[in-house]
Amino acid sequence: MDPALHKAAVEGSTASLRSLLVxxxxxxxxxxxxxxxxxxxxxxxxGHVAFARQILALNRDMLVAQNIDGDTALHLAARSGKLxxxxxxxxxxxxxxxxxxxxxxxxxxxxxxxxxxxxxxxGNTPLHEAVRHRSSxxxxxxxxxxxxxxxxxxxxxxxxxxxxxxxxxVDVVAKILEQPWVPVSGExxxxxxxxxxxxxxLGGHIKVVEILLAKEKPELRIELKDSDxxxxxxxxxxxNYARMVRTLLKHKEDFxxxxxxxxxxxxxxxANYGSTAAVAELLRHCPDAAEMLDRDGRNALHIAVSxxxxxxxxxxxxxxxxxxxxxxxxxAGDTPLHLAAKLSRIKSALMLLKDHRVDPCLLNREGQSxxxxxxxxxxAGEMDAYLVYLWEKLKKSEASRCKNQKLPPVxxxxxLRSRRVASGNDEYFELSVGTYTxxxxxxxxxxxAATFTMPGGYNQTSGTxxxxxxxxxxxxxxxxxxxxxxSIVVVFCFIWAWRDPVKFKLDQLxxxxxxxxxxxxxxxxxLMTSVxxxxxxxxxxxxxxxxxxxxxxxxxxxxxxxxxxxxxxL
Numbered sequence: 001m002d003p004a005l006h007k008a009a010v011e012g013s014t015a016s017l018r019s020l021l022v023x024x025x026x027x028x029x030x031x032x033x034x035x036x037x038x039x040x041x042x043x044x045x046x047g048h049v050a051f052a053r054q055i056l057a058l059n060r061d062m063l064v065a066q067n068i069d070g071d072t073a074l075h076l077a078a079r080s081g082k083l084x085x086x087x088x089x090x091x092x093x094x095x096x097x098x099x100x101x102x103x104x105x106x107x108x109x110x111x112x113x114x115x116x117x118x119x120x121x122x123g124n125t126p127l128h129e130a131v132r133h134r135s136s137x138x139x140x141x142x143x144x145x146x147x148x149x150x151x152x153x154x155x156x157x158x159x160x161x162x163x164x165x166x167x168x169x170v171d172v173v174a175k176i177l178e179q180p181w182v183p184v185s186g187e188x189x190x191x192x193x194x195x196x197x198x199x200x201x202l203g204g205h206i207k208v209v210e211i212l213l214a215k216e217k218p219e220l221r222i223e224l225k226d227s228d229x230x231x232x233x234x235x236x237x238x239x240n241y242a243r244m245v246r247t248l249l250k251h252k253e254d255f256x257x258x259x260x261x262x263x264x265x266x267x268x269x270x271a272n273y274g275s276t277a278a279v280a281e282l283l284r285h286c287p288d289a290a291e292m293l294d295r296d297g298r299n300a301l302h303i304a305v306s307x308x309x310x311x312x313x314x315x316x317x318x319x320x321x322x323x324x325x326x327x328x329x330x331x332a333g334d335t336p337l338h339l340a341a342k343l344s345r346i347k348s349a350l351m352l353l354k355d356h357r358v359d360p361c362l363l364n365r366e367g368q369s370x371x372x373x374x375x376x377x378x379x380a381g382e383m384d385a386y387l388v389y390l391w392e393k394l395k396k397s398e399a400s401r402c403k404n405q406k407l408p409p410v411x412x413x414x415x416l417r418s419r420r421v422a423s424g425n426d427e428y429f430e431l432s433v434g435t436y437t438x439x440x441x442x443x444x445x446x447x448x449a450a451t452f453t454m455p456g457g458y459n460q461t462s463g464t465x466x467x468x469x470x471x472x473x474x475x476x477x478x479x480x481x482x483x484x485x486x487s488i489v490v491v492f493c494f495i496w497a498w499r500d501p502v503k504f505k506l507d508q509l510x511x512x513x514x515x516x517x518x519x520x521x522x523x524x525x526x527l528m529t530s531v532x533x534x535x536x537x538x539x540x541x542x543x544x545x546x547x548x549x550x551x552x553x554x555x556x557x558x559x560x561x562x563x564x565x566x567x568x569x570l
Contacts, residue, residue: 001031001039009039012048021058029059036067044073044089047082056092063089063115070120078129078138086126086138089115090145116146123154131164131172139164139172143179150176158193165196165212168205177215194226194235195219201235201244209244213251222252229260230269237266237282240275249285256286263295264303271300271316274309283319290320297331305339310347323357333364341370341394344377346386353397360394361402371398372408388510433494436512440490443519447484447526455530467533476529483522486515517565524550 005028008016017039020028032038040062043052052073055062066072071079077086093115119125124132127149130139139160143150150160164172173196193199197220200208209232212220225231233255236244245266249255259265267289270278279300282289293299298306301320304313320326329335334342337358340349349370352358363369368376371394377387395410455476456466467473493512528550532543558565 001033009042012051040073045076045080074115074126078126127160131160147179161196162199166199166203197232201232231258233266237270237278242277242281245281256289265292267300271304272307274312276311276315279315301336305336305348337370341373360397361405375411437494440487443487455533472529479522479525483519486519
């Protein structure tokens, strides 16, 4: 494009445009940028109304000119939210008349609505752009000019009605629905994004959903599905919109029984996404939805366990009543407890064990109980303190509730060690043992030395500690002793770790970790009390500052590590 023309279009200078045309041929208006934009495109995107009007007065055909993306000037005005510029274009279409030559050659050569109907390479008309960028006023104006544009699909099979519903443009949706329209068969459910109702649910716009449900139109039927077989209720369940779920179920009571192509109901979807509020709402309106199975024979409890959504699983356990549902096996015979054991969903497994309805004695099709599945993981080296804890709980549960039933034999430490295969976990085990041993040894050394260097020193006459009668000193002595003894126990435990690594991991590792934590806490207490004893009574603020820092240290560690402070993963 000519640099002078480009500058004039960017600045919106009509004076510069007139001056340019005086010195240059009018054909200069035909010059374009590398992206195919004309001067009118630039002015439209920047909202220069007067400049755009002057361009059209010189060459009205520029209104239908498209850039390399297929955008007209009206597309850019709508996309940029330049309402005045877009309105000027629409007004110009109403007033523009074909020349006598054009009318004589072909009466249909020039149509005043052509820019409104023009779609770019993405299939979007100016109305698509207006609703996509939430320009309700412009969308309503475009609908008044050409209502049929509301039902033109783009390359993604989305009409302006789809987009307006997703964006929550209530007035635009209501305006579109006022117009009669007969869709092509199958057009409204061919898109992967579903119908306008799907989009309204996806956007969470309850008012738009109510408007769409109130219209008795075939393209808005509630039971219509997207290309994956999902209904609007599936979308509401995925997004955890409880109010939306309630609205849809009131409109169609058995809607919760509809399944997608994977055989999943809305409850399956809610469990998979952890949509706790949607789970509660679905089961409140349709309790038997918990009995529905997908193609793998899994109910919502199976799905919640496999996806690791603990809150949704807890909600399901609270609302589901029949024990048959909780203990149901899938096509492989795995109950939710089997899946929790197989996938190391520790929290879910422990919740199941606390529920009296859960039967830990059930076997899957391979003859495995939940406990034996955990033993397989332990034998393979895939274990940590959480998994060991679950194994112990499952053994106790079987021992108390499955006395008269035939179950796989309970593994011993020796059998687990003989079955155990080498894994990358071994290297980590060696490093952990070395680290714990080193830390415990250092703590024992430091605390032992502190025993003979008491804070404040000794009385030279009696040989006793100067501050022996103070409470802070007594706390120091106790905490120092706790730190030293705890670390000594850890050292001895880890020295014998090599004799039986499996047994060590199952029984001693967690306690070794906990005793190390206790020793560290005791050292912090020793530090705080020793500083308190040695500072001057008239200037206690350094001691108080040290106490504050020391008290915050455990809180910071817990904040960073969480439950790993108690259970060490290995």
